Amino acid sequence: MDAKRVYADLLSGYSSRAQTLRQQLSSLSLLRLLLFCGFIFTGYKSLVTGSAVFIIVTLILVAAFLVMIRVYDQLQRKTAFYKALVKLNTDEISFLENNFSAYGNGKEYTDPRHPYSYDLDMFGDGGLFPYLNRCSTSFGKEALAQSLLH
Missing domain, CATH: 1.10.287 (Helix Hairpins)
Known part of the structure; x- marks a missing residue:
């Protein structure tokens, strides 16, 4: 199933x-x-x-x-x-169904100066963040983004 x-x-x-x-x-x-x-x-x-x-x-x-x-x-x-x-x-x-709008794609956490996050497409459509994110609070989203960046 x-x-x-x-x-x-x-x-x-x-x-x-x-x-x-x-x-x-x-x-x-x-x-x-x-x-x-x-x-x-x-x-x-x-x-x-x-x-x-x-x-x-x-x-x-x-x-x-x-x-x-x-x-x-x-x-x-x-x-x-x-x-x-x-x-x-x-x-x-x-x-x-590949609609990530309910959880957000984390594009606001993109940092072009970060050593690898910008190159690996961690944030934004098709990135890692939308696949991992199930946070309902901004604090949770921020914590997830920080854990991906560090």
Whole structure:
């Protein structure tokens, strides 16, 4: 099995999981809205009537609302994780198709005065840097460039 097929299979699975999580987030948003409206209504009724039943229901709805906020936050983090996996696999497929734009070619690190980097085409299109670079931060790219130069 070739690498492109592996990344495509992973991309398919991660994309469907991310889509499922987005749908769950949407459902949880609606549930949170309903819980919020419910505890506002029952809170108002408990203040007006002084009924213990409304006070208990309000407290239950507030607790459920707080739990839903926590669940929503956890689900949002999972969704962000799967979105990052989708991007990673998309970028790797692009890389295998000789599109290095996702990671950068390191042309900015080219130094014509360096003893060998300019002659060996370490940076730029077709150089070594785009094949090695998987850095997502400028600090990481700088560290990779420096390790290639020294």
